[in-house]
Amino acid sequence: MxxxxxxxxxxxxxxxxxxxxxxxxxxxxxxxxxxxxxxxxxxxxxxxxxxxxxxxxxxxxxxxxxxxxxxxxxxxxxxxxxxxxxxxxxxxxxxxxxxxxxxxxxxxxxxxxxxxxxxxxxxxxxxxxxxxLPERTPLPRADLxxxxxxxxxxxxxxxxxxxxxxxxxxxxxxxxxxxxxxxxxxxxxxxxxxxxxxxxxxxxxxxxxxxxxxxxxxxxxxxxxxxxxxxxxxxxxxxxxxxxxxxxxxxxxxxxxxxxxxxxxxxxSSINPVFMLPDALRNRAEAIGRDFADSLTLGAGQFCTNPGLVLAIDGPELQRFLIAASLALVAKQPQTMLTQGIHAAWQDGTRALDALEGVQKIAQGEPVKAQCNAAQAALYVTDAKRFLADGALQDEVFGPASVLVRAKDFSELLEIAERFEGQLTATLQLDSADHDDARALLTVLERKAGRILVNGFPTGVEVSHAMVHGGPFPSTSNAxxxxxxxxxxxxFLRPVCYQDLPDALQHDALKRGNPLALWRRVDGVPLQA
Missing domain, CATH: 3.40.605.10 (Aldehyde Dehydrogenase; Chain A, domain 1)
Structure with missing residues:
Protein backbone atom coordinates (compact mmCIF):
# COMPACT_ATOMS: atom_id res chain seq x y z
CA MET A 1 0.00 0.00 0.00
CA LEU A 133 -6.36 21.48 -57.15
CA PRO A 134 -3.55 22.65 -59.43
CA GLU A 135 -5.84 22.98 -62.47
CA ARG A 136 -8.50 25.07 -60.70
CA THR A 137 -9.18 28.47 -62.25
CA PRO A 138 -8.80 31.32 -61.82
CA LEU A 139 -6.51 30.24 -58.94
CA PRO A 140 -5.20 26.77 -58.07
CA ARG A 141 -5.63 25.39 -54.54
CA ALA A 142 -2.72 24.23 -52.44
CA ASP A 143 -2.68 20.91 -50.57
CA LEU A 144 -4.21 21.76 -47.17
CA SER A 269 -21.31 29.28 -9.57
CA SER A 270 -24.88 28.36 -10.47
CA ILE A 271 -28.29 28.25 -8.78
CA ASN A 272 -29.76 25.76 -11.32
CA PRO A 273 -33.41 26.88 -11.57
CA VAL A 274 -36.19 24.29 -11.58
CA PHE A 275 -39.46 25.29 -13.29
CA MET A 276 -42.51 23.32 -12.16
CA LEU A 277 -45.19 23.73 -14.82
CA PRO A 278 -48.92 23.52 -14.02
CA ASP A 279 -49.83 20.09 -15.41
CA ALA A 280 -46.81 18.47 -13.79
CA LEU A 281 -47.74 19.97 -10.42
CA ARG A 282 -51.36 18.96 -10.87
CA ASN A 283 -50.39 15.35 -11.52
CA ARG A 284 -47.24 14.87 -9.42
CA ALA A 285 -46.87 17.64 -6.82
CA GLU A 286 -46.14 15.31 -3.90
CA ALA A 287 -43.61 13.17 -5.77
CA ILE A 288 -41.83 16.24 -7.13
CA GLY A 289 -41.67 17.68 -3.60
CA ARG A 290 -40.09 14.55 -2.14
CA ASP A 291 -37.61 14.19 -5.02
CA PHE A 292 -36.68 17.85 -4.72
CA ALA A 293 -35.86 17.42 -1.02
CA ASP A 294 -33.63 14.45 -1.82
CA SER A 295 -31.79 16.37 -4.53
CA LEU A 296 -31.37 19.49 -2.38
CA THR A 297 -29.78 17.59 0.51
CA LEU A 298 -27.67 15.13 -1.48
CA GLY A 299 -24.08 15.45 -0.31
CA ALA A 300 -25.07 18.28 2.05
CA GLY A 301 -26.03 20.27 -1.02
CA GLN A 302 -22.38 20.65 -2.00
CA PHE A 303 -22.89 20.20 -5.73
CA CYS A 304 -22.40 22.87 -8.35
CA THR A 305 -25.68 21.56 -9.82
CA ASN A 306 -27.71 21.80 -6.61
CA PRO A 307 -31.31 23.06 -7.20
CA GLY A 308 -30.96 26.42 -5.48
CA LEU A 309 -34.07 27.97 -7.04
CA VAL A 310 -37.56 26.56 -7.68
CA LEU A 311 -40.26 28.41 -9.60
CA ALA A 312 -43.98 27.82 -10.17
CA ILE A 313 -47.30 29.58 -10.62
CA ASP A 314 -49.05 30.07 -7.29
CA GLY A 315 -52.08 27.97 -6.46
CA PRO A 316 -53.30 24.85 -4.63
CA GLU A 317 -51.02 22.55 -6.64
CA LEU A 318 -47.97 24.53 -5.54
CA GLN A 319 -49.19 24.32 -1.95
CA ARG A 320 -49.27 20.52 -2.27
CA PHE A 321 -45.65 20.62 -3.43
CA LEU A 322 -44.66 22.82 -0.50
CA ILE A 323 -46.29 20.51 2.02
CA ALA A 324 -44.59 17.43 0.57
CA ALA A 325 -41.19 19.12 0.28
CA SER A 326 -41.42 20.53 3.81
CA LEU A 327 -42.38 17.17 5.31
CA ALA A 328 -39.46 15.54 3.53
CA LEU A 329 -37.01 18.23 4.60
CA VAL A 330 -37.86 18.22 8.30
CA ALA A 331 -36.80 14.56 8.40
CA LYS A 332 -33.39 15.27 6.82
CA GLN A 333 -30.50 15.04 9.24
CA PRO A 334 -27.77 17.70 9.21
CA GLN A 335 -24.65 16.68 7.27
CA THR A 336 -21.01 17.54 7.72
CA MET A 337 -19.76 20.09 5.21
CA LEU A 338 -16.44 19.73 3.46
CA THR A 339 -14.44 22.45 5.18
CA GLN A 340 -14.72 25.04 7.90
CA GLY A 341 -14.61 27.74 5.25
CA ILE A 342 -17.48 26.23 3.26
CA HIS A 343 -19.50 25.85 6.45
CA ALA A 344 -18.86 29.47 7.43
CA ALA A 345 -19.89 30.65 3.95
CA TRP A 346 -23.03 28.51 4.22
CA GLN A 347 -23.93 30.14 7.52
CA ASP A 348 -23.33 33.61 6.06
CA GLY A 349 -25.49 32.78 3.04
CA THR A 350 -28.45 31.48 5.04
CA ARG A 351 -28.23 34.38 7.49
CA ALA A 352 -28.40 36.75 4.51
CA LEU A 353 -31.54 34.98 3.26
CA ASP A 354 -33.03 35.10 6.75
CA ALA A 355 -32.55 38.86 6.80
CA LEU A 356 -34.11 39.63 3.40
CA GLU A 357 -37.46 41.39 3.47
CA GLY A 358 -40.18 39.42 1.73
CA VAL A 359 -38.32 36.10 2.02
CA GLN A 360 -39.68 33.52 4.48
CA LYS A 361 -38.07 30.31 5.69
CA ILE A 362 -40.84 27.70 5.64
CA ALA A 363 -39.01 24.42 6.28
CA GLN A 364 -35.80 23.18 7.88
CA GLY A 365 -34.09 19.86 8.37
CA GLU A 366 -33.40 18.38 11.76
CA PRO A 367 -31.46 20.73 14.07
CA VAL A 368 -27.69 20.59 14.28
CA LYS A 369 -26.64 19.01 17.56
CA ALA A 370 -23.11 17.77 18.23
CA GLN A 371 -21.90 17.52 14.64
CA CYS A 372 -19.10 19.85 13.67
CA ASN A 373 -19.38 21.94 10.50
CA ALA A 374 -22.85 20.51 9.80
CA ALA A 375 -25.59 22.13 7.70
CA GLN A 376 -29.32 22.13 8.41
CA ALA A 377 -31.34 22.05 5.18
CA ALA A 378 -33.54 25.08 4.54
CA LEU A 379 -36.32 26.05 2.11
CA TYR A 380 -37.33 29.69 1.62
CA VAL A 381 -40.30 31.22 -0.22
CA THR A 382 -40.70 34.58 -1.92
CA ASP A 383 -42.74 36.05 -4.75
CA ALA A 384 -41.75 37.00 -8.28
CA LYS A 385 -41.90 40.73 -7.60
CA ARG A 386 -39.40 40.45 -4.74
CA PHE A 387 -37.11 38.15 -6.74
CA LEU A 388 -37.04 40.54 -9.69
CA ALA A 389 -36.32 43.49 -7.38
CA ASP A 390 -33.45 41.93 -5.42
CA GLY A 391 -30.42 40.63 -7.28
CA ALA A 392 -29.12 39.02 -4.08
CA LEU A 393 -31.65 36.22 -4.58
CA GLN A 394 -29.58 35.05 -7.54
CA ASP A 395 -26.50 34.56 -5.36
CA GLU A 396 -25.43 30.95 -4.92
CA VAL A 397 -25.64 29.62 -1.35
CA PHE A 398 -23.39 26.58 -1.54
CA GLY A 399 -25.15 23.94 0.52
CA PRO A 400 -28.66 22.55 1.14
CA ALA A 401 -30.66 25.78 0.78
CA SER A 402 -33.17 26.68 -1.91
CA VAL A 403 -35.59 29.52 -2.63
CA LEU A 404 -39.04 28.89 -4.08
CA VAL A 405 -40.49 31.75 -6.15
CA ARG A 406 -44.27 32.07 -6.46
CA ALA A 407 -45.34 33.64 -9.77
CA LYS A 408 -48.77 35.10 -10.50
CA ASP A 409 -48.84 33.69 -14.02
CA PHE A 410 -46.69 32.25 -16.78
CA SER A 411 -45.60 35.67 -18.02
CA GLU A 412 -43.87 36.26 -14.68
CA LEU A 413 -42.03 32.96 -15.03
CA LEU A 414 -40.79 34.06 -18.45
CA GLU A 415 -39.74 37.44 -17.10
CA ILE A 416 -37.71 35.79 -14.34
CA ALA A 417 -36.08 33.40 -16.82
CA GLU A 418 -34.99 36.39 -18.93
CA ARG A 419 -33.32 37.94 -15.88
CA PHE A 420 -31.24 34.90 -14.97
CA GLU A 421 -27.47 34.95 -15.02
CA GLY A 422 -25.76 32.10 -16.84
CA GLN A 423 -26.42 28.67 -15.33
CA LEU A 424 -24.93 25.21 -15.52
CA THR A 425 -28.42 23.68 -15.64
CA ALA A 426 -32.10 24.52 -15.93
CA THR A 427 -34.84 21.97 -15.24
CA LEU A 428 -38.41 21.67 -16.46
CA GLN A 429 -40.91 19.58 -14.55
CA LEU A 430 -43.61 19.08 -17.19
CA ASP A 431 -46.40 16.81 -18.38
CA SER A 432 -48.09 16.67 -21.79
CA ALA A 433 -50.38 19.68 -21.28
CA ASP A 434 -47.31 21.82 -20.45
CA HIS A 435 -45.64 21.55 -23.85
CA ASP A 436 -46.63 25.00 -25.10
CA ASP A 437 -45.26 26.66 -21.95
CA ALA A 438 -42.15 24.50 -22.16
CA ARG A 439 -41.47 25.63 -25.74
CA ALA A 440 -41.61 29.27 -24.68
CA LEU A 441 -39.26 28.62 -21.75
CA LEU A 442 -36.84 26.58 -23.86
CA THR A 443 -36.27 29.54 -26.16
CA VAL A 444 -35.05 31.53 -23.15
CA LEU A 445 -33.26 28.77 -21.26
CA GLU A 446 -31.17 27.78 -24.27
CA ARG A 447 -29.55 31.19 -23.92
CA LYS A 448 -29.06 30.82 -20.18
CA ALA A 449 -27.91 27.25 -19.42
CA GLY A 450 -25.50 24.59 -20.59
CA ARG A 451 -27.79 21.63 -19.80
CA ILE A 452 -31.59 21.54 -19.85
CA LEU A 453 -33.29 18.67 -17.99
CA VAL A 454 -36.86 17.41 -18.07
CA ASN A 455 -38.58 15.62 -15.17
CA GLY A 456 -35.46 15.06 -13.16
CA PHE A 457 -33.17 17.05 -10.90
CA PRO A 458 -29.76 18.43 -11.84
CA THR A 459 -27.61 16.79 -9.15
CA GLY A 460 -25.65 14.08 -10.93
CA VAL A 461 -23.64 14.57 -14.12
CA GLU A 462 -23.24 11.64 -16.49
CA VAL A 463 -19.77 11.20 -17.99
CA SER A 464 -20.58 10.63 -21.65
CA HIS A 465 -20.09 11.94 -25.15
CA ALA A 466 -23.19 14.18 -25.16
CA MET A 467 -22.82 15.68 -21.67
CA VAL A 468 -22.31 19.41 -21.18
CA HIS A 469 -21.16 20.65 -17.79
CA GLY A 470 -20.70 24.31 -18.54
CA GLY A 471 -22.74 27.35 -19.36
CA PRO A 472 -22.76 31.12 -19.84
CA PHE A 473 -21.00 33.42 -17.38
CA PRO A 474 -20.90 33.32 -14.37
CA SER A 475 -21.49 29.57 -14.28
CA THR A 476 -18.22 29.31 -16.21
CA SER A 477 -15.62 31.69 -17.54
CA ASN A 478 -15.97 30.30 -21.07
CA ALA A 479 -19.37 29.15 -22.34
CA PHE A 492 -6.69 22.03 -24.52
CA LEU A 493 -6.34 21.79 -28.31
CA ARG A 494 -5.80 24.23 -31.17
CA PRO A 495 -6.03 23.72 -34.95
CA VAL A 496 -2.92 23.74 -37.16
CA CYS A 497 -3.04 23.77 -40.96
CA TYR A 498 -0.20 22.34 -43.10
CA GLN A 499 0.03 23.78 -46.59
CA ASP A 500 1.92 21.79 -49.23
CA LEU A 501 3.88 19.87 -46.58
CA PRO A 502 5.21 16.70 -48.22
CA ASP A 503 3.30 13.58 -47.25
CA ALA A 504 6.45 12.03 -45.81
CA LEU A 505 6.71 14.88 -43.29
CA GLN A 506 3.06 14.85 -42.24
CA HIS A 507 1.77 13.49 -38.96
CA ASP A 508 0.48 9.97 -39.37
CA ALA A 509 -3.04 11.29 -38.83
CA LEU A 510 -2.75 13.32 -42.04
CA LYS A 511 -0.82 10.99 -44.32
CA ARG A 512 -2.62 9.96 -47.48
CA GLY A 513 -2.42 6.28 -46.62
CA ASN A 514 -4.11 6.87 -43.23
CA PRO A 515 -1.76 4.57 -41.29
CA LEU A 516 -3.68 5.19 -38.03
CA ALA A 517 -6.96 4.11 -39.66
CA LEU A 518 -8.71 7.25 -38.38
CA TRP A 519 -12.04 8.80 -39.26
CA ARG A 520 -11.16 11.84 -41.39
CA ARG A 521 -12.78 14.44 -43.65
CA VAL A 522 -11.20 14.24 -47.09
CA ASP A 523 -12.22 16.80 -49.73
CA GLY A 524 -15.32 17.58 -47.74
CA VAL A 525 -16.44 13.97 -47.40
CA PRO A 526 -16.37 12.20 -44.01
CA LEU A 527 -14.46 8.97 -44.50
CA GLN A 528 -13.99 6.11 -42.10
CA ALA A 529 -10.92 3.91 -42.28
Missing part, protein backbone atom coordinates in the same frame (compact mmCIF):
# COMPACT_ATOMS: atom_id res chain seq x y z
CA UNK A 2 1.16 3.54 -0.81
CA UNK A 3 2.47 5.31 2.29
CA UNK A 4 1.77 9.03 2.65
CA UNK A 5 4.87 11.16 3.14
CA UNK A 6 3.59 14.73 2.78
CA UNK A 7 5.85 15.31 -0.22
CA UNK A 8 5.06 17.02 -3.49
CA UNK A 9 5.56 15.13 -6.74
CA UNK A 10 7.56 16.94 -9.39
CA UNK A 11 7.90 14.68 -12.38
CA UNK A 12 9.30 11.41 -11.14
CA UNK A 13 10.74 12.94 -7.96
CA UNK A 14 9.25 13.36 -4.50
CA UNK A 15 10.09 16.80 -3.08
CA UNK A 16 9.70 18.07 0.46
CA UNK A 17 8.35 21.62 0.40
CA UNK A 18 10.22 24.15 2.52
CA UNK A 19 7.75 27.06 2.40
CA UNK A 20 5.74 26.02 5.45
CA UNK A 21 3.87 23.03 6.78
CA UNK A 22 0.24 21.96 6.91
CA UNK A 23 -1.69 19.05 8.35
CA UNK A 24 -4.85 17.70 6.79
CA UNK A 25 -8.15 18.34 8.57
CA UNK A 26 -11.10 16.14 9.49
CA UNK A 27 -14.29 18.27 9.22
CA UNK A 28 -16.39 15.66 11.03
CA UNK A 29 -14.31 15.89 14.22
CA UNK A 30 -13.15 19.48 13.67
CA UNK A 31 -9.58 18.38 14.30
CA UNK A 32 -6.30 18.10 12.44
CA UNK A 33 -5.17 14.71 11.16
CA UNK A 34 -1.78 14.16 12.88
CA UNK A 35 0.19 12.53 10.10
CA UNK A 36 1.78 13.15 7.81
CA UNK A 37 2.81 16.78 7.90
CA UNK A 38 2.73 18.19 4.37
CA UNK A 39 5.58 20.41 3.21
CA UNK A 40 4.34 23.38 1.20
CA UNK A 41 5.93 24.63 -1.97
CA UNK A 42 6.52 28.08 -3.42
CA UNK A 43 7.67 29.69 -6.67
CA UNK A 44 10.80 27.51 -6.73
CA UNK A 45 8.70 24.33 -7.03
CA UNK A 46 6.46 25.99 -9.62
CA UNK A 47 9.56 26.81 -11.65
CA UNK A 48 10.92 23.28 -11.34
CA UNK A 49 7.63 21.63 -12.31
CA UNK A 50 7.03 24.06 -15.19
CA UNK A 51 10.53 23.57 -16.56
CA UNK A 52 10.08 19.80 -16.52
CA UNK A 53 6.64 20.08 -18.15
CA UNK A 54 8.09 22.23 -20.93
CA UNK A 55 10.81 19.68 -21.60
CA UNK A 56 8.27 16.86 -21.57
CA UNK A 57 5.75 18.54 -23.87
CA UNK A 58 7.09 17.69 -27.33
CA UNK A 59 8.17 14.21 -26.28
CA UNK A 60 4.76 13.49 -24.76
CA UNK A 61 2.54 14.97 -27.45
CA UNK A 62 4.35 13.12 -30.23
CA UNK A 63 4.07 9.68 -28.64
CA UNK A 64 1.86 7.24 -30.55
CA UNK A 65 -1.80 7.63 -29.61
CA UNK A 66 -1.91 4.04 -28.39
CA UNK A 67 0.79 4.78 -25.80
CA UNK A 68 -1.03 7.89 -24.59
CA UNK A 69 -4.20 5.84 -24.21
CA UNK A 70 -2.33 3.11 -22.35
CA UNK A 71 -1.04 5.73 -19.90
CA UNK A 72 -4.58 6.89 -19.11
CA UNK A 73 -5.71 3.31 -18.60
CA UNK A 74 -2.72 2.64 -16.37
CA UNK A 75 -3.73 5.59 -14.15
CA UNK A 76 -7.21 4.09 -13.83
CA UNK A 77 -5.73 0.72 -12.85
CA UNK A 78 -3.38 2.24 -10.27
CA UNK A 79 -6.27 4.14 -8.68
CA UNK A 80 -8.28 0.94 -8.38
CA UNK A 81 -5.30 -0.84 -6.81
CA UNK A 82 -5.20 1.72 -3.98
CA UNK A 83 -8.97 2.18 -3.93
CA UNK A 84 -9.59 1.16 -0.32
CA UNK A 85 -6.85 3.42 1.05
CA UNK A 86 -7.90 6.26 -1.24
CA UNK A 87 -11.54 6.11 -0.15
CA UNK A 88 -10.60 5.82 3.53
CA UNK A 89 -8.39 8.90 3.35
CA UNK A 90 -10.93 10.89 1.33
CA UNK A 91 -13.62 10.01 3.86
CA UNK A 92 -11.39 11.22 6.69
CA UNK A 93 -10.53 14.48 4.95
CA UNK A 94 -13.98 15.40 3.59
CA UNK A 95 -16.60 13.74 5.78
CA UNK A 96 -18.27 12.41 2.62
CA UNK A 97 -19.89 8.97 3.00
CA UNK A 98 -17.80 6.02 1.83
CA UNK A 99 -20.54 4.89 -0.56
CA UNK A 100 -20.52 8.31 -2.24
CA UNK A 101 -16.72 8.16 -2.54
CA UNK A 102 -16.82 4.66 -3.98
CA UNK A 103 -19.15 5.95 -6.67
CA UNK A 104 -16.86 8.89 -7.27
CA UNK A 105 -13.86 6.60 -7.67
CA UNK A 106 -15.83 4.66 -10.28
CA UNK A 107 -16.59 7.89 -12.09
CA UNK A 108 -12.93 8.94 -11.96
CA UNK A 109 -11.79 5.64 -13.44
CA UNK A 110 -14.58 5.84 -16.02
CA UNK A 111 -13.44 9.29 -17.13
CA UNK A 112 -9.90 8.09 -17.65
CA UNK A 113 -11.06 5.11 -19.68
CA UNK A 114 -13.43 7.28 -21.73
CA UNK A 115 -10.57 9.55 -22.71
CA UNK A 116 -8.33 6.57 -23.43
CA UNK A 117 -10.92 5.42 -25.95
CA UNK A 118 -11.14 8.92 -27.40
CA UNK A 119 -7.39 9.00 -27.89
CA UNK A 120 -7.32 5.61 -29.61
CA UNK A 121 -10.15 6.54 -31.98
CA UNK A 122 -8.48 9.86 -32.80
CA UNK A 123 -11.69 11.76 -33.63
CA UNK A 124 -10.54 14.60 -31.39
CA UNK A 125 -7.74 15.39 -33.86
CA UNK A 126 -10.35 16.50 -36.44
CA UNK A 127 -8.02 15.30 -39.20
CA UNK A 128 -9.05 17.06 -42.41
CA UNK A 129 -7.55 16.97 -45.91
CA UNK A 130 -8.35 19.30 -48.80
CA UNK A 131 -6.47 17.94 -51.79
CA UNK A 132 -4.50 20.21 -54.08
CA UNK A 145 -4.31 19.45 -44.17
CA UNK A 146 -5.58 20.26 -40.65
CA UNK A 147 -5.35 18.57 -37.30
CA UNK A 148 -5.59 19.67 -33.69
CA UNK A 149 -2.53 19.85 -31.44
CA UNK A 150 -2.26 20.41 -27.68
CA UNK A 151 -1.82 23.97 -26.42
CA UNK A 152 1.00 23.13 -24.00
CA UNK A 153 1.33 22.37 -20.28
CA UNK A 154 -1.88 22.80 -18.31
CA UNK A 155 -2.42 23.88 -14.69
CA UNK A 156 -5.25 22.09 -12.88
CA UNK A 157 -6.76 23.11 -9.54
CA UNK A 158 -8.35 20.42 -7.38
CA UNK A 159 -11.97 21.02 -6.35
CA UNK A 160 -13.17 20.89 -2.75
CA UNK A 161 -16.45 19.06 -3.37
CA UNK A 162 -15.14 16.21 -5.55
CA UNK A 163 -11.85 14.99 -4.06
CA UNK A 164 -11.49 12.34 -6.77
CA UNK A 165 -13.53 13.14 -9.89
CA UNK A 166 -12.64 16.86 -10.07
CA UNK A 167 -9.26 16.74 -8.42
CA UNK A 168 -5.78 15.35 -9.01
CA UNK A 169 -6.82 12.51 -11.34
CA UNK A 170 -10.17 14.05 -12.28
CA UNK A 171 -11.72 15.21 -15.52
CA UNK A 172 -9.48 18.24 -16.13
CA UNK A 173 -6.33 16.17 -15.70
CA UNK A 174 -7.69 13.28 -17.77
CA UNK A 175 -8.78 15.48 -20.66
CA UNK A 176 -5.54 17.49 -20.70
CA UNK A 177 -3.39 14.36 -20.67
CA UNK A 178 -5.60 12.91 -23.40
CA UNK A 179 -5.01 16.03 -25.49
CA UNK A 180 -1.26 15.49 -25.19
CA UNK A 181 -0.61 18.20 -22.59
CA UNK A 182 1.54 17.72 -19.47
CA UNK A 183 -0.33 18.60 -16.29
CA UNK A 184 0.70 20.38 -13.08
CA UNK A 185 -1.93 20.03 -10.35
CA UNK A 186 -2.30 22.42 -7.44
CA UNK A 187 -3.78 20.17 -4.74
CA UNK A 188 -6.76 21.44 -2.78
CA UNK A 189 -5.81 22.13 0.82
CA UNK A 190 -8.90 20.30 2.08
CA UNK A 191 -7.72 16.88 0.93
CA UNK A 192 -3.95 16.80 0.91
CA UNK A 193 -3.55 13.10 1.66
CA UNK A 194 -6.13 12.10 -0.92
CA UNK A 195 -4.26 14.23 -3.43
CA UNK A 196 -0.90 12.65 -2.65
CA UNK A 197 -2.33 9.14 -3.00
CA UNK A 198 -3.90 9.94 -6.37
CA UNK A 199 -0.77 11.77 -7.49
CA UNK A 200 1.45 8.80 -6.67
CA UNK A 201 -0.86 6.57 -8.72
CA UNK A 202 -0.40 8.89 -11.72
CA UNK A 203 3.35 9.15 -11.15
CA UNK A 204 3.73 5.37 -11.01
CA UNK A 205 1.58 4.91 -14.11
CA UNK A 206 3.73 7.45 -15.96
CA UNK A 207 6.92 5.62 -15.01
CA UNK A 208 5.62 2.17 -15.87
CA UNK A 209 4.29 3.23 -19.27
CA UNK A 210 7.42 5.16 -20.22
CA UNK A 211 6.05 8.68 -20.22
CA UNK A 212 8.54 11.58 -20.21
CA UNK A 213 9.64 12.91 -16.83
CA UNK A 214 7.55 16.01 -16.16
CA UNK A 215 4.34 14.79 -17.81
CA UNK A 216 2.70 15.12 -14.39
CA UNK A 217 3.47 17.07 -11.22
CA UNK A 218 1.60 17.74 -7.97
CA UNK A 219 2.15 20.82 -5.81
CA UNK A 220 1.01 21.76 -2.30
CA UNK A 221 0.67 25.35 -1.17
CA UNK A 222 -1.33 27.44 1.28
CA UNK A 223 -3.41 30.40 0.13
CA UNK A 224 -3.36 31.74 -3.41
CA UNK A 225 0.33 32.51 -3.82
CA UNK A 226 1.51 29.25 -5.39
CA UNK A 227 -1.61 28.93 -7.55
CA UNK A 228 -1.24 32.42 -8.94
CA UNK A 229 2.45 31.81 -9.57
CA UNK A 230 1.52 28.67 -11.50
CA UNK A 231 -1.03 30.48 -13.68
CA UNK A 232 1.42 33.33 -14.29
CA UNK A 233 4.27 31.05 -15.37
CA UNK A 234 4.98 31.40 -19.11
CA UNK A 235 5.17 27.61 -19.55
CA UNK A 236 1.49 27.20 -18.65
CA UNK A 237 -0.84 27.50 -21.65
CA UNK A 238 -4.28 26.79 -20.12
CA UNK A 239 -5.96 26.37 -16.73
CA UNK A 240 -8.70 24.07 -15.46
CA UNK A 241 -10.51 25.18 -12.30
CA UNK A 242 -13.63 24.18 -10.35
CA UNK A 243 -14.63 26.32 -7.39
CA UNK A 244 -16.03 29.66 -6.32
CA UNK A 245 -16.68 32.65 -8.55
CA UNK A 246 -14.23 34.67 -6.48
CA UNK A 247 -11.45 32.11 -6.90
CA UNK A 248 -12.11 31.52 -10.60
CA UNK A 249 -12.15 35.21 -11.47
CA UNK A 250 -8.93 35.78 -9.51
CA UNK A 251 -7.20 33.24 -11.76
CA UNK A 252 -8.77 34.80 -14.87
CA UNK A 253 -7.29 38.15 -13.87
CA UNK A 254 -3.84 36.62 -13.43
CA UNK A 255 -4.09 34.84 -16.78
CA UNK A 256 -5.23 37.97 -18.60
CA UNK A 257 -2.45 40.09 -17.06
CA UNK A 258 0.30 37.89 -18.51
CA UNK A 259 2.33 39.10 -21.50
CA UNK A 260 0.75 36.11 -23.23
CA UNK A 261 -2.83 35.75 -21.92
CA UNK A 262 -4.08 32.17 -21.65
CA UNK A 263 -7.54 30.59 -21.36
CA UNK A 264 -8.90 29.77 -17.91
CA UNK A 265 -11.68 27.20 -17.99
CA UNK A 266 -13.29 27.97 -14.65
CA UNK A 267 -16.53 26.32 -13.52
CA UNK A 268 -17.76 28.68 -10.84
CA UNK A 480 -17.88 27.44 -25.42
CA UNK A 481 -16.69 24.34 -23.57
CA UNK A 482 -17.66 21.63 -21.13
CA UNK A 483 -15.59 20.26 -18.25
CA UNK A 484 -17.37 16.86 -18.31
CA UNK A 485 -17.76 14.49 -21.25
CA UNK A 486 -15.52 13.56 -24.13
CA UNK A 487 -15.57 17.03 -25.72
CA UNK A 488 -13.82 18.43 -22.62
CA UNK A 489 -10.62 17.54 -24.48
CA UNK A 490 -11.29 20.41 -26.92
CA UNK A 491 -10.35 22.97 -24.23
Missing amino acids: TVLTGEMLIGFSAVRGQAGEQRAFDPATNAEIPAPVFGLGDEAEVERAATLATKAFDAYRTLPLARRAAFLEAIASKLLEIGDALIARAHEETGLPRARLQGELGRTVGQLRLFANEVREGHFLRATIDSA RLMKLPLGPVAVFGASNFPLAFSVAGGDTASALAAGAPVIVKAHGAHLGTSELAGRAIQLAAQETGMPDGTFSLLFGAGRKIGEALVAHPAIKAVGFTGSRQGGLALVRVANARPEPIPVYAEM MYTSVGSTAIDR
